[in-house]
Amino acid sequence: MIVVSAASGALGRLVVRQLLTRVPADRVVAVVRQPARAAELAALGVAVRHGDYDDPASLRSAFRDAERLLLISSPELAPDRRIGHHLAALEAATANGVRAIAYTSFLGADRDGSGMNAAHHVTERAIIESGIAYAMLRNPFYSEAFLNAGLRAAAASGTLTSGTGGRGLNTALRADLAAAAVRVLTDDAYLGRGYNLTGPLWTYPQLAEVLSDATGKRIDYHEATDETPGPMGFLMGLARSGALERQTEDLTRLLGRPPATLRQAVAGALSET
Structure with missing residues (x-):
């Protein structure tokens, strides 16, 4: 069981x-x-x-x-x-x-x-x-925490803003992390170790480009001049410090395929919002 x-x-x-x-x-x-x-x-x-x-x-x-x-x-x-x-x-x-x-x-x-x-x-x-x-x-942090909120607003305004300083984020979709969990739950070969799971590194300037392609509308990226309030401000600060740039191949190994790309994650987020 x-x-x-x-x-x-x-x-x-x-x-x-x-x-x-x-x-x-x-x-x-x-x-x-x-x-x-x-x-x-x-x-x-x-x-x-x-x-x-x-x-x-x-x-x-x-x-x-x-x-x-x-x-x-x-x-x-x-x-x-x-x-x-x-x-x-x-x-x-x-x-x-x-x-x-x-x-x-x-x-x-x-x-x-x-x-x-x-x-x-x-x-x-x-x-x-x-x-x-x-x-x-x-x-890692879920991609959904960064992508799902605000994409349509950015598309409507033509502007995407973050306080990340253009640094990379190693987030992953819940669906990929769930698939990794299923793999270790159903195959003894994966027991006995820790897996440091990261998705492909992406940045907010790249997100603006991907969102532009996905919506057919130019989205300009701007770096925030003020601190973002609340939990998102904390996450932005971590990204700005470079704390979210670690990369490993562990998630790819568990999935038997590459985790979702930024383009795939954006397409999924837009279809749900």
Whole structure:
């Protein structure tokens, strides 16, 4: 049995759907906090079970008969609470004799245990020390966080703005990251190591060119002169510092093909907005 935790989230839903192209529905379990809101998953023929990171007993019940677990990281941002969630899931996996865990970590968590990687770093170490076979899926930021919002507005105004200083971003689409997770969940050959997943490097000036081609309208790129407020400002700052330019071939190896290009990602984003 393959169990997917936090399966009602955007990534989890994609993983469940892609798993069904490889294994029968009766071998897949979707663990969600609110089963009543997971009718879409139940309609696929998979078992939907209640499992709440804040309720360790529910996780022990939800993980019964699990052979493999995709531990999708908790959405909680406070490191202490997030670590508690992950350790509760690991305890439940151990209690149920789970044979292998794939964990959605974050790029750089193997190197750095501070800041936003603090909980991921601790969780990785705990999984390794548990003795359970593992695969660490160190995801980058999702391309959707940068592309999906604002493309149509940029097309309408003819101007695309960012505060990235023209530096590169190594983001990847959720669909590609879900496919990578499915690969390690269904093939033992990929267990026993961490994967540093990056998509093809792109820049906002390149995005303006691709958007121009996609819309048939000239889109000019401008560098922001003021700080972008909120979470996007934080992401822009990371990009401007060069922190999002790391590149590896791990995602390509797991997919057996190149991850989506910027042009493909833009086409997908425009079709959804």
